[in-house]
Amino acid sequence: MDAPLVEMKDMCISFGGVQAVDHVSVDLYPGEVVGLLGHNGAGKSTLIKILSGAYKADSGEIRINGKEVHIHSPRDARAQNIETIYQTLALADNLDAASNLFLGRELTSPLGFVDDDAMEAETRKIMGRLNPNFKKFHAPVKALSGGQRQSVAIARAVYFNAKILIMDEPTAALGVHETQMVAELIQELKKQGLGIFLISHDIHDVFQLCDRIAVMKNGQLVGTARTTDVTDDDVLGMIILGKCPAGAIPGPGALVDDTVVG
Amino acid sequence: MSDTALSGPKSPTARNMFAALQLDTRLLGMIGAFIVLCLVFNVVTDGRFLTPRNIFNLTIQTVSVAIMATGMVFVIVTRHIDLSVGSVLATVAAVMAVVQTDILPPILGLGHPAIWILAILAGVVVGVVIGAFQGWMIGYLGIPAFIVTLGGLLVWRNVAWFITSGQTIGPLDETFTMIGGIGGTMGETGSWVFGALAVAAALWLQFTSRRRKAAHGFPVKPVWAEITMMVITAAAIFGFVWVLNAYDIPEARLERIFEARGETMPEGIVMGYGIPYSVLLLIVVAVIMTVVARQTRLGRYIFATGGNPDAAELSGINTRFLTVKVFAIMGGLAALAAAVAAARLGFSTNDIGTLDELRVIAAAVIGGTALAGGVGTIYGAILGALIMQSLQSGMAMVGVDAPLQNIVVGTVLVLAVLVDIIYRKRTGD
Numbered sequence: 278m279d280a281p282l283v284e285m286k287d288m289c290i291s292f293g294g295v296q297a298v299d300h301v302s303v304d305l306y307p308g309e310v311v312g313l314l315g316h317n318g319a320g321k322s323t324l325i326k327i328l329s330g331a332y333k334a335d336s337g338e339i340r341i342n343g344k345e346v347h348i349h350s351p352r353d354a355r356a357q358n359i360e361t362i363y364q365t366l367a368l369a370d371n372l373d374a375a376s377n378l379f380l381g382r383e384l385t386s387p388l389g390f391v392d393d394d395a396m397e398a399e400t401r402k403i404m405g406r407l408n409p410n411f412k413k414f415h416a417p418v419k420a421l422s423g424g425q426r427q428s429v430a431i432a433r434a435v436y437f438n439a440k441i442l443i444m445d446e447p448t449a450a451l452g453v454h455e456t457q458m459v460a461e462l463i464q465e466l467k468k469q470g471l472g473i474f475l476i477s478h479d480i481h482d483v484f485q486l487c488d489r490i491a492v493m494k495n496g497q498l499v500g501t502a503r504t505t506d507v508t509d510d511d512v513l514g515m516i517i518l519g520k521c522p523a524g525a526i527p528g529p530g531a532l533v534d535d536t537v538v539g
Numbered sequence: 540m541s542d543t544a545l546s547g548p549k550s551p552t553a554r555n556m557f558a559a560l561q562l563d564t565r566l567l568g569m570i571g572a573f574i575v576l577c578l579v580f581n582v583v584t585d586g587r588f589l590t591p592r593n594i595f596n597l598t599i600q601t602v603s604v605a606i607m608a609t610g611m612v613f614v615i616v617t618r619h620i621d622l623s624v625g626s627v628l629a630t631v632a633a634v635m636a637v638v639q640t641d642i643l644p645p646i647l648g649l650g651h652p653a654i655w656i657l658a659i660l661a662g663v664v665v666g667v668v669i670g671a672f673q674g675w676m677i678g679y680l681g682i683p684a685f686i687v688t689l690g691g692l693l694v695w696r697n698v699a700w701f702i703t704s705g706q707t708i709g710p711l712d713e714t715f716t717m718i719g720g721i722g723g724t725m726g727e728t729g730s731w732v733f734g735a736l737a738v739a740a741a742l743w744l745q746f747t748s749r750r751r752k753a754a755h756g757f758p759v760k761p762v763w764a765e766i767t768m769m770v771i772t773a774a775a776i777f778g779f780v781w782v783l784n785a786y787d788i789p790e791a792r793l794e795r796i797f798e799a800r801g802e803t804m805p806e807g808i809v810m811g812y813g814i815p816y817s818v819l820l821l822i823v824v825a826v827i828m829t830v831v832a833r834q835t836r837l838g839r840y841i842f843a844t845g846g847n848p849d850a851a852e853l854s855g856i857n858t859r860f861l862t863v864k865v866f867a868i869m870g871g872l873a874a875l876a877a878a879v880a881a882a883r884l885g886f887s888t889n890d891i892g893t894l895d896e897l898r899v900i901a902a903a904v905i906g907g908t909a910l911a912g913g914v915g916t917i918y919g920a921i922l923g924a925l926i927m928q929s930l931q932s933g934m935a936m937v938g939v940d941a942p943l944q945n946i947v948v949g950t951v952l953v954l955a956v957l958v959d960i961i962y963r964k965r966t967g968d
Binding site for chain 2: 329350351352355361363367368369370371372376377383385395397
């Protein structure tokens, strides 16, 4: 197998004495979808925000393609082709689709002014691929449906040639049809060799979309497993009790003989 | 502004034709309200309200507040507030007055032609520095803008007092006072030339925008709609110039002008004032601020941050430094407003700009700037300033008592925001 696309080793971060992420190590290979699971407050979103540059880790090492990198801001993450689709979508509601897609990376004319027409043209192109029904190019995104908003957020990640995609609950606000659309998109991106971290609460989604899972509890890693090696119940046990089943590789947070290691 | 209005069936119903013009209905509503206001005052004052003379005065009275209102749009759009602009105006006016009466004349000689511009430059630097400093406290130290600028309201008003030792400074430099209003106008010919250039620029912008859109294959407005817009634009600009030109310079004043030039006044000559330099300054500020808001990254980031500060930050926008920039712009505009206000009086006084912060905020809010952030336009704020000023001077002409004037203005402010809220709910904007 190739070198991992992303390696996060011994990541730690604490907020006011609470150890939100406690010596967690995860990795991600090209063309792979890794599901991050756990209760609310287990530390999944925090871990992923370290990778996307929203938080700065207290300690730990991030390697991209085997090379150590330092990510201090969202700009640093983007420079490594890491794109994030946040739970809250992170769209500016008052701006239109094109302005959101290019936010922070506007196309400009030779004189340095933002080129709205060029950005709209690019937006029309990519939306034609992702969501051909999308027509509201001039409306502020708050006038869009959940699925349309989600496709704007995904378009933003896809347009800039992400190598590593982080999706935080991408289907939480969506209907059945739109969830299917996101699922198909994930399959397509996988084929193109992207690595995807997927945070989800939906066990069904996870088994359908992910190759591997990593379960967190109280800021620690319970364990990782291939989705083919474990059952739904095994995974629920990992999430709720921190119990690592036979098919999984236990982490520091795994329950051993009713006591937590580490 | 929806695509359906463009690609929908082309049956020429009145509704479709109106939609094809792609007008901003909100702006139309404001202009409508303004026109109704003017007509009512005109009837009540027996036609004295809509005379060239009164319109001329209205425009020059509006300039100072309108210049600051354009900056207040950025401040409010980013979910902040600036209560200090009236006091900053006072400090800057004091600086400019002292520079041109005490500091520069001994060095350059009294009445030196560079004095006015150096005084304004000094004032703008002071305004930008004060604004940037307040913005730094808000953005980097995390003190709420309301508190920082409430402090600024007290501090800068009294810094101004110390700079002038509480005295009225003046008379100001003669060239400097020309940007105050009636003391400096472009004259009839100059105003027509300016109007023609403005119309040409507007038409050229409209034409290139259409060509660009067509080149990308976007739907464009029907040709007749474009032509209608061009005609309306040209008529508005030339109408404005015509009204300001129609206000004739009084004969005694003309005589003095010719005397100053060492000529004798020809018999029966009539000259109009034309566009005041202060109004020209406002137009330039409005154009630049509109370009910044719509066509630059800075403007895009200001609106994005107002719409969703977290999203802006996650997109790699430095929202802290953005706050500094926004307040620095506000400070710079307060300085320009100070130049106009002081030049109009011919002196820098202690109470210059008192309560301006409230007028400026009210103008921006009446003009459709939402305190929740993310929404606002430059032209709206200027129109808001004009509506406020018209209300005030209209009531003064009618002879409404001063306390009642303030009651009306306060009521209108609240009502305007209520109407705006209802409008936004209906249209879903």
